[in-house]
Structure formats: C-alpha cells, structure tokens
Amino acid sequence: xxxxxxxxxxxxxxxxxxxxxxxxxxxxxxxxxxxxxxxxxxxxxxxxxxxxxxxxxxxxxxxxxxxxxxxxxxxxxxxxxxxxxxxxxxxxxxxxxxxxxxxxxxxxxxxxxxxxxxxxxxxxxxxxxxxxxxxxxxxxxxxxxxxxxxxxxxxxxxxxxxxxxxxxxxxxxxxxxxxxxxxxxxxxxxxxxxxxxxxxxxxxxxxxxxxxxxxxxxxxxxxxxxxxxxxxxxxxxxx
Amino acid sequence: xxxxxxxxxxxxxxxxxxxxxxxxxxxxxxxxxxxxxxxxxxxxxxxxxxxxxxxxxxxxxxxxxxxxxxxxxxxxxxxxxxxxxxxxxxxxxxxxxxxxxxxxxxxxxxxxxxxxxxxxxxxxxxxxxxxxxxxxxxxxxxxxxxxxxxxxxxxxxxxxxxxxxxxxxxxxxxxxxxxxxxxxxxxxxxxxxxxxxxxxxxxxxxxxxxxxxxxxxxxxxxxxxxxxxxxxxxxxxxxxxxxxxxxxxxxxxxxxxxxxxxxxxxxxxxxxxxxxxxxxxxxxxxxxxxxxxxxxxxxxxxxxxxxxxxxxxxxxxxxxxxxxxxxxxxxxxxxxxxxxxxxxxxxxxxxxxxxxxxxxxxxxxxxxxxxxxxxxxxxxxxxxxxxxxxxxxxx
Numbered sequence: 001x002x003x004x005x006x007x008x009x010x011x012x013x014x015x016x017x018x019x020x021x022x023x024x025x026x027x028x029x030x031x032x033x034x035x036x037x038x039x040x041x042x043x044x045x046x047x048x049x050x051x052x053x054x055x056x057x058x059x060x061x062x063x064x065x066x067x068x069x070x071x072x073x074x075x076x077x078x079x080x081x082x083x084x085x086x087x088x089x090x091x092x093x094x095x096x097x098x099x100x101x102x103x104x105x106x107x108x109x110x111x112x113x114x115x116x117x118x119x120x121x122x123x124x125x126x127x128x129x130x131x132x133x134x135x136x137x138x139x140x141x142x143x144x145x146x147x148x149x150x151x152x153x154x155x156x157x158x159x160x161x162x163x164x165x166x167x168x169x170x171x172x173x174x175x176x177x178x179x180x181x182x183x184x185x186x187x188x189x190x191x192x193x194x195x196x197x198x199x200x201x202x203x204x205x206x207x208x209x210x211x212x213x214x215x216x217x218x219x220x221x222x223x224x225x226x227x228x229x230x231x232x233x234x235x236x237x238x239x
Numbered sequence: 240x241x242x243x244x245x246x247x248x249x250x251x252x253x254x255x256x257x258x259x260x261x262x263x264x265x266x267x268x269x270x271x272x273x274x275x276x277x278x279x280x281x282x283x284x285x286x287x288x289x290x291x292x293x294x295x296x297x298x299x300x301x302x303x304x305x306x307x308x309x310x311x312x313x314x315x316x317x318x319x320x321x322x323x324x325x326x327x328x329x330x331x332x333x334x335x336x337x338x339x340x341x342x343x344x345x346x347x348x349x350x351x352x353x354x355x356x357x358x359x360x361x362x363x364x365x366x367x368x369x370x371x372x373x374x375x376x377x378x379x380x381x382x383x384x385x386x387x388x389x390x391x392x393x394x395x396x397x398x399x400x401x402x403x404x405x406x407x408x409x410x411x412x413x414x415x416x417x418x419x420x421x422x423x424x425x426x427x428x429x430x431x432x433x434x435x436x437x438x439x440x441x442x443x444x445x446x447x448x449x450x451x452x453x454x455x456x457x458x459x460x461x462x463x464x465x466x467x468x469x470x471x472x473x474x475x476x477x478x479x480x481x482x483x484x485x486x487x488x489x490x491x492x493x494x495x496x497x498x499x500x501x502x503x504x505x506x507x508x509x510x511x512x513x514x515x516x517x518x519x520x521x522x523x524x525x526x527x528x529x530x531x532x533x534x535x536x537x538x539x540x541x542x543x544x545x546x547x548x549x550x551x552x553x554x555x556x557x558x559x560x561x562x563x564x565x566x567x568x569x570x571x572x573x574x575x576x577x578x579x580x581x582x583x584x585x586x587x588x589x590x591x592x593x594x595x596x597x598x599x600x601x602x603x604x605x606x607x608x609x610x611x612x613x614x615x616x617x618x619x620x621x622x623x624x625x626x627x628x629x630x631x632x633x634x
Contacts, residue, residue, distance in 0.1 A: 006584040009595040022496035026484045026507045033480070037574060050579040055569035058470065058487040062569050066580060067594050095599060100584060101568065106473060107581070110568035138599035145611030174613070181617035188621055192628030199632040208633060 006100035008111070011053075011064045012072035012093060012135060015117035016079055019088035019127070021059035029059060035087045036061060043078050047071050053100075055109050062117060064098055064109055069138040070146055076129055077169065083127035092120025093131040095138035119158045123166060131167045148174050248327050249320045251279050263325075267332060270317075277317060278332040281325050291324065298326050304371045305394035312362025314382075314392045333390055339378035342444065349477060350515045352444035355381070357508040358389040359437055364501035366394065367430035374428065376436035377417040378443070415459045416451045420492050423460040431494040434501055438489025445486065446474040464492070469570055482511045 016039075018032050040061060044052065047065060055062040065072040076091050083089070096113030120130040131150055140147035150167040157163045245253050251268040257278065258265045268279040282298060302319040309315065318329040338355065341347065347355070359381055366373060373380075373394060382390045415423065419435035422428060442450050450468055453459035468490060470483040485507045491497045498504045571577055583591060608615050 006581070007587045007592070007595060009584065010598065011595070022488065022491060022493075025503075026481060026488065027510065029484045029488075030481055033484075040575060044575060049576065050583050053577040053580045054572040054575035056572035056574065057467075057569050058484070060569075061572065064580075066583070067591075069599075100571075100581060106469065107571045108568045109571065114569055134599065137601060141599045141602055143610065144602040144607045145613060148613075178613050181613055181620075185617060185620040185624065189624035189627075192624050193631065196628040196630075196632035 008097060008099040011066045011098050011113060012069045012095045013062055013064045013113040013117040014072050014076045015062040015092045015121045017060040017090045017121040019090045039079060039082045043075055047075055053109055070143045080127055080129060088127045090121045090124035091129045092117045092124060093135045094120060095135040123156050129169045133165045136167055148177050249322055276332050277329045280328045302328055308366055308369055310362055310365040312358045312389055312391055314390050333382045335382045335384040337379055338381040338383055341383055342378055346447045347444045353508055353511050355389050356441040357505060359391055360501045360504045360508060362391045363433050364505055367501055372430055373433050375414055376433050378440055415456055418463055420464040423463045431497045434489050434498050438486055442471055442486050445471040445478050479514055481514055485511060
C-alpha cells in the first residue's frame with residue numbers, strides 16, 4: 001500500500017455497527033445491511049458532501065466528518081432512531097487522526113480515529129451511543145455548551161491497554177445544568193441582596209461613595225402657631 | 240522420515256512412492272489380505288525417546304479418532320500401526336486432483352467453489368460432531384474427485400504436524416497461511432479453528448489470490464492475527480453479497496463471531512448455491528447456445544478454462560506488508576460518494592490546512608460567553624445581582 005497525497009487530519013469518526021451482527025443468520029445479516037444502507041441514504045445528505053468520508057465494513061459503516069463535530073453528533077443521534085425500525089445500532093464516536101491510504105484496489109481510511117471509534121462502538125449496548133473525551137472537547141470547541149449533553153459513563157480499557165473515559169448522551173443534562181445555574185444565580189442574588197440590606201440597616205455610618213454630596217440646609221423651624229382663642233364652651237354646672 | 244527404500248511395511252507391500260512431505264512419505268501399497276490397493280502414509284516418529292513417545296501416543300490417539308469417521312467427504316482410514324520407528328496409516332487411495340493444483344490451474348467458477356466448500360464444511364461438521372478437529376484444512380488436504388465429489392485428507396495427523404511446526408520455525412510456511420488467529424497465537428482450539436481455515440480456502444477459491452502472505456513466518460502469523468481482508472466481492476465483483484457475508488463470518492478474528500457450528504456454514508453455503516443456481520443455468524445455457532452456433536464443444540470447454548483471473552494476488556500481499564496494525568483502517572464505501580471530501584484532503588486550501596489539523600481544546604471564557612446561551616445568562620445574572628447588591632449597599 002502506498003500513502004496518497006492526502007492531508008492527514010483530525011476528524012470526528014462516527015462508527016455505526018449493527019448490534020449482535022455476528023450472531024445473526026447470514027440472511028438476516030443481508031437484510032440488516034440493506035437497512036443500514038437505507039438509513040445512511042436518508043441521513044447522509046444532512047452532512048455536507050465536502051466534509052464527509054463514508055467507510056464500509058462487514059456489518060458496520062463509519063462516517064468521518066471533517067471539521068464539524070456537531071454535525072457528527074446530530075447524525076449519530078438520528079441514526080439511533082433506526083432502532084424503531086428494528087435496526088439496533090451500536091454507535092461509537094471519536095475525534096482523532098485519520099489518513100487516506102490508497103492502493104490499486106481501493107482507498108482506505110486509517111488511523112487512531114477509526115480504531116477508537118470502533119472500540120467505543122464495541123462498548124455500546126443495543127441502540128447506544130458512546131463517545132470519547134476527545135470528541136467532547138472537539139464538540140465544545142465547535143459549539144460551546146453542546147458538550148454538556150455528553151456525560152461520563154464508564155472508564156474503558158481496550159486490548160492495547162489504553163484507557164478511555166467513555167461518555168454517553170443524556171438529553172436531560174443541559175436542563176439540569178440550566179437549573180443548576182438558576183439555583184446558583186438565585187442563591188447568590190439573595191445572599192448579595194441580604195448583605196446589602198444588612199449593611200444599610202446596621203451600618204448607618206458606612207461609606208457611601210454614591211451618596212449625594214449636596215448639603216441640605218436645615219429647614220427653619222416653623223413659628224409656633226398662635227394660641228388659639230379659647231373656644232366658647234358651654235358649661236353645665238358651676239365654674 | 241524414511242530415507243531408505245521400503246518394500247514392506249506391516250502387512251502392506253509397497254508398490255510406489257506417491258509423494259513426500261515434511262512428516263513422511265506417502266506410498267501406494269497393496270494389502271494382500273484384503274487384496275486391495277491403499278495409500279500408505281508414513282510418519283517418522285523421531286529419534287529422541289521422549290519425543291518419540293509423545294508422537295506415538297498422540298498419533299495413535301488421533302488415528303483412532305479419525306478411523307471412527309465414516310463420511311463421503313472424509314477419507315476412510317483402514318488401518319494404522321508402527322514398525323521400525325515408523326508409524327503408518329493405511330487409507331483409501333484417491334484418484335483425483337488436489338484442490339491446490341486445481342487452484343493453480345486457473346480460477347474456479349463461483350458455483351463450483353461454493354459446492355466444494357459446502358462439501359468440506361459438511362465433512363468437517365461430521366468430524367466435529369464426533370469430537371475430531373482437523374486443524375490443518377488447506378487446499379493441499381482437499382482432494383477433488385470425479386463427478387464433483389470432495390474428500391478431506393490427513394485427519395489424525397494434523398496435530399502432529401502442528402507440533403512439528405513449532406520445532407521448525409522459519410523453515411516451512413505452507414500451513415501457517417491457513418491457520419486461525421487462535422492457532423497462530425497458541426490459543427485454545429475448538430471446531431471454529433477449522434471453520435476459519437475453510438473460510439481462507441473459500442476466499443482464495445473465490446478471488447484466485449492468496450489471502451495471508453508474508454516474507455517470514457512471523458509476518459504471516461501477524462497477518463493472520465490482525466489483517467482484516469476486504470470482502471471477496473471487492474476483488475471479484477460477481478461474488479454475491481450473501482457469499483460475502485458467509486466468507487466474512489467464517490473469517491472473523493474472534494471465534495465467538497464465527498459460525499458456532501460447521502452445520503450453520505453448510506446451511507448458508509447451500510443458500511448461496513441456490514442463489515447462484517439461476518446464474519449458473521443461464522451461463523450454461525448461453526454457453527451451450529454459443530457452442531452450438533460458433534465453435535465445437537471441445538473448443539468451448541477450452542475457452543472456459545483459459546479465463547484469466549481478475550485478481551492479482553500481489554495487490555493483497557502489498558497491502559498486508561505495509562500495514563503494521565491493520566485493525567485501524569476501513570475501506571471507503573463504494574455505495575456512498577466521498578469524492579468531494581477526498582479532493583478537499585488532496586488539495587487543501589490554507590484555511591483547511593489550519594482547521595483540519597488543529598488539536599481540539601476547551602473553549603475560552605469569551606467564546607463560551609458568546610456561544611453558550613445558558614452560560615451567558617448565568618454570567619449576566621450573576622453580574623446583575625452583584626451590581627444591584629452593590630448599588631443597594633453603597634447608595
């Protein structure tokens with residue numbers, strides 16, 4: 001094999017593997033492969049053609065998405081819905097180095113990105129999605145905040161004794177984060193306002209840099225009102 | 240190995256030498272008691288006493304197990320014994336062609352290759368049911384008989400040969416090419432090791448090239464353990480999808496991913512034969528028509544024989560040699576187009592050079608404030624609280 005004049009890049013590799021593929025009869029494998037092709041035909045147009053490379057394997061397909069981690073995650077999320085049609089997919093995503101290798105027969109994509117995505121897919125259960133820390137970081141870089149939906153699940157060691165922090169998808173995580181932010185904000189605001197109020201109440205001689213400097217002259221005391229004339233009164237009885 | 244000319248071994252009268260191998264010699268011999276001609280396979284038990292004892296016990300144990308097997312696809316063993324440090328096995332004399340010779344002659348038609356594999360798988364399934372694992376399935380151990388029948392040979396001595404290999408590292412590379420990954424790494428063997436070996440044979444029959452190759456024994460074994468071969472249809476497009484799946488399942492690196500039983504493979508291969516039947520009939524029909532119209536039948540037959548193989552075996556060899564770790568790559572799909580992205584990688588613009596090779600890192604505070612709405616609201620709320628509280632306290 002010879003290396004082609006292709007740029008080695010870091011890309012998000014989404015590996016879709018049909019769950020329990022090896023244990024199914026060959027006729028069913030053929031049916032599932034056809035279903036997987038249909039799923040790809042439906043979903044791939046969402047990723048711009050100039051940013052995706054599609055790789056084929058036996059019972060698995062990988063899509064290397066260039067410079068667009070959010071699109072890779074969206075693609076994987078939509079592919080998970082194939083479970084409703086009876087196609088269970090174990091999906092692994094990694095953001096890692098890949099390189100196109102060419103020979104006379106075919107072109108191949110090689111690199112840690114493919115291998116790690118494969119490890120992630122192998123760790124995924126039925127209709128599950130597993131991602132690496134690298135992909136989470138890439139997602140955070142491309143779309144800050146989107147990475148909060150990826151929550152740590154397990155630590156995984158592969159055959160090469162490399163250990164990965166594996167992340168899973170949790171759609172409720174952003175909501176929980178938002179609530180946490182609101183709670184922190186509310187508590188902080190309450191505490192700060194309480195401190196400010198207590199300062200006002202208990203330290204009247206506190207420095208007031210923003211207080212007005214205009215000295216207000218004391219108003220002249222009002223003249224005592226003239227004694228009112230003794231009102232006429234009726235007396236009942238003796239004086 | 241016998242170096243002197245033998246006239247008699249046991250009760251068998253040796254007539255001629257049929258062939259020689261690393262383990263011994265095969266003779267054509269006559270059995271005067273039953274008045275029949277047999278093939279007599281001799282195996283040198285070695286000069287070292289300990290080694291000889293080990294070979295002896297294993298040989299007889301295996302030979303007994305193999306002699307119990309009686310199946311049309313398995314060679315029949317008539318007798319076995321030992322004489323003058325030479326173990327021998329009398330078996331039926333086959334008049335046919337070895338599959339390796341047939342493969343060397345030219346490509347095997349698809350349906351014929353599947354039919355051969357189906358018969359071998361059935362023979363193996365029968366042997367496995369009887370507790371015998373062959374361990375050395377390869378084209379040299381499969382004989383093609385007239386009328387499309389197939390026989391598996393060398394049952395009972397495969398284990399001896401494997402053991403012999405361990406002492407002759409680097410001197411003989413024939414068998415390792417057909418070993419299973421667990422066999423090449425010295426793992427525990429079961430019937431699925433034969434299924435893998437049969438998968439290799441079927442792959443080579445379908446594609447016409449060698450699957451696992453290498454410059455040295457270590458290289459071959461490494462490729463056996465790690466190289467993920469492309470589906471046969473990539474090399475020979477007429478291979479059906481179903482057949483692709485059968486081959487790839489038999490060639491799975493993990494035994495658990497392979498067929499659990501050779502009977503399952505037999506069933507799938509029969510389905511493949513059914514799938515291929517219409518095409519075969521059509522091709523036969525068209526061949527007959529063309530033969531009737533244009534040329535004599537003999538010439539038409541010659542034409543089918545001299546078809547050139549569509550696969551250059553050296554391509555596969557180069558691919559194996561260059562890949563240090565073949566588990567890290569996948570082939571580009573032919574069903575879905577990746578041309579635009581490939582072009583982008585082939586001639587990247589300066590922006591791509593910068594963007595596609597950058598290592599991801601966590602976004603900075605400013606970027607997060609600008610793009611993360613929740614975080615921005617949080618930060619804004621905090622700042623607002625501080626400002627309000629400050630105003631309240633200091634005004």
